[in-house]
Amino acid sequence: xxxxxxxxxxxxxxxxGLVYLDNAATTHRPQAVIDAITNFYVADNxxxxxxxxxxxxxxxxxxxxTRRKTAAFLESDNPGTIAFTTGTTESINIVARSFVEKxxxxxxxxxxxxxxxxxxxxxxxxxxxxxxxxxxxxxINEKGDLDLREFGKLLDAKTKIVACTHISNxxxxxxxxxxxxxxxxxxxxxxxxxxxxxxxxxxxxxxELPYDFLAFSGHKMFGPFGTGVxxxxxxxxxxxxxxxxxxxxxxxVTLEDTIFKKYPYHLDAGTPNVSGVMGLGAAIDFIKGMDTxxxxxxxxxxxxxxxxxxxxxxxxxLVGWPKSQGGIISFLVRDIHPHDVASFLDKDHIAVRxxxxxxxxxxxxxxxxxxxxxxxxxxNQRADVDHLCDALRGLIKFWS
Amino acid sequence: xxxxxxxxxxxxxxxxxxxxxxxxEKIAYPDVEILAYNPMCGDKYVLQLVKGDDSIQSAYFxxxxxxxxxxxxxxxxxxxxxxxxxxxxxxCKDFIHAIDSGSGIPSDDxxxxxxxxxxxxxxxxxxxxxxxxxxxxxxGEES
Numbered sequence: 001x002x003x004x005x006x007x008x009x010x011x012x013x014x015x016x017g018l019v020y021l022d023n024a025a026t027t028h029r030p031q032a033v034i035d036a037i038t039n040f041y042v043a044d045n046x047x048x049x050x051x052x053x054x055x056x057x058x059x060x061x062x063x064x065x066t067r068r069k070t071a072a073f074l075e076s077d078n079p080g081t082i083a084f085t086t087g088t089t090e091s092i093n094i095v096a097r098s099f100v101e102k103x104x105x106x107x108x109x110x111x112x113x114x115x116x117x118x119x120x121x122x123x124x125x126x127x128x129x130x131x132x133x134x135x136x137x138x139x140i141n142e143k144g145d146l147d148l149r150e151f152g153k154l155l156d157a158k159t160k161i162v163a164c165t166h167i168s169n170x171x172x173x174x175x176x177x178x179x180x181x182x183x184x185x186x187x188x189x190x191x192x193x194x195x196x197x198x199x200x201x202x203x204x205x206x207x208e209l210p211y212d213f214l215a216f217s218g219h220k221m222f223g224p225f226g227t228g229v230x231x232x233x234x235x236x237x238x239x240x241x242x243x244x245x246x247x248x249x250x251x252x253v254t255l256e257d258t259i260f261k262k263y264p265y266h267l268d269a270g271t272p273n274v275s276g277v278m279g280l281g282a283a284i285d286f287i288k289g290m291d292t293x294x295x296x297x298x299x300x301x302x303x304x305x306x307x308x309x310x311x312x313x314x315x316x317x318l319v320g321w322p323k324s325q326g327g328i329i330s331f332l333v334r335d336i337h338p339h340d341v342a343s344f345l346d347k348d349h350i351a352v353r354x355x356x357x358x359x360x361x362x363x364x365x366x367x368x369x370x371x372x373x374x375x376x377x378x379x380n381q382r383a384d385v386d387h388l389c390d391a392l393r394g395l396i397k398f399w400s
Numbered sequence: 401x402x403x404x405x406x407x408x409x410x411x412x413x414x415x416x417x418x419x420x421x422x423x424x425e426k427i428a429y430p431d432v433e434i435l436a437y438n439p440m441c442g443d444k445y446v447l448q449l450v451k452g453d454d455s456i457q458s459a460y461f462x463x464x465x466x467x468x469x470x471x472x473x474x475x476x477x478x479x480x481x482x483x484x485x486x487x488x489x490x491x492c493k494d495f496i497h498a499i500d501s502g503s504g505i506p507s508d509d510x511x512x513x514x515x516x517x518x519x520x521x522x523x524x525x526x527x528x529x530x531x532x533x534x535x536x537x538x539x540g541e542e543s
Contacts (some may be wrong), residue, residue: 025454139439157422262497335466336467337443337464338441339441339443339466339468339524339527340410340466340467340468343406343521343523343524344406346522347401347402347403347406348403354441355440355441355442356439356440356441356442360439363442367443368462369443369444370441370443370486396409398407398411399415
């Protein structure tokens, strides 16, 4: 299965020896996604929602069809719940500034977790400061699992949103979103889920996981850079205000005032990333064309196998040991700095991430200045893990 | 740079500083304390200077970072001892310019030349410059 899937990603033809273990930073793109972007420029290029000619009408139809496709991807029957953004970061910022801000009063609170990426941390921290509200942080245990009992205690009548990652980009922890949503909804608190690390392979079915906001990026699910999605539940759609101002989002402009279109169209100020959205649509088709259960099992198998193999190396220390770990593992190698580890692995054609992974509060809690991180996708295989471990053994021997 | 070249570089020139860095300790009463921090990777050092009448009498550092940043700061601190604040700042500026522009600086110090050789080390230039840029910025505030 893997070799067949891998052959659909041209990067591996350009770099046949590449062991790419940095999928949490960005995945590679299959030929189908590259073709979709290219074909748009070659055959269908035109601006959308503007031109009174066939080419523009076709581009608009294709763009809106991708909105339908994205809604269907989440099992939402309303395409009007889907806004296209530049990525997870913008999606979260839209919810912070265009939804929560006006509902947040001094003394209210926002609940996030210790393991959030800065993209799901700083927008809430800044908002809480600006509105004299409290930022409440759900703690984690030493294994890297959320303390859900403590989470329940942090929710009260003044909680205006819960914002939580589905999968930790540093530890790989897969959070129990169903439980989180259920606890918050019992108190009528909306929940935003950062699905940046999970959108590619995890079922994000809104019927089963009734989150209120979902944010994810195209480039971490085989799609183009600069594309993202914000899903907003029907019940909150009317409460989202425009985020940026400009052309394309208005119904009427007079000298005195402006009347805006409704969500999601009032978020498209300026020209949207039309070709990117075409690529995003192709990425969704690519995912839907896979046996996603088999793909997820494969990534889970790689995660377990990698953990087992790393544990066989005495000088390697895993950072985090969550109950459920989704394709991401952080570790340390003796006293060798993660950057030095990454530089040496690079010479064995192994691409890993080293550093703080945009999770400084988490690393401060773990009293770890930086980690080496490996992250898997559908085109990785057990041989990649073996290659990694051999290279690590070589590095340890060299460093001794 | 091949793996063999990287190993050669580290074993001959980097690890010697990384494993036994110059004045790698925190002193109790420095005259100047400068934070060298790269938030992208987590490298964080405190540079400490003791001033003499007209010069930097001694320099120390402490903290966490990769072998490259540690070696680079080790070499830097050894070089600036005895320099005036102005000369140390100019020295940092020249070095950073040399790294960025690819030009050389007049020096017969082999350690310094090793750092300059490393400017083509993919993705690691910030590690080399960290201490130098922080010191330059800190000395600017001092003068």
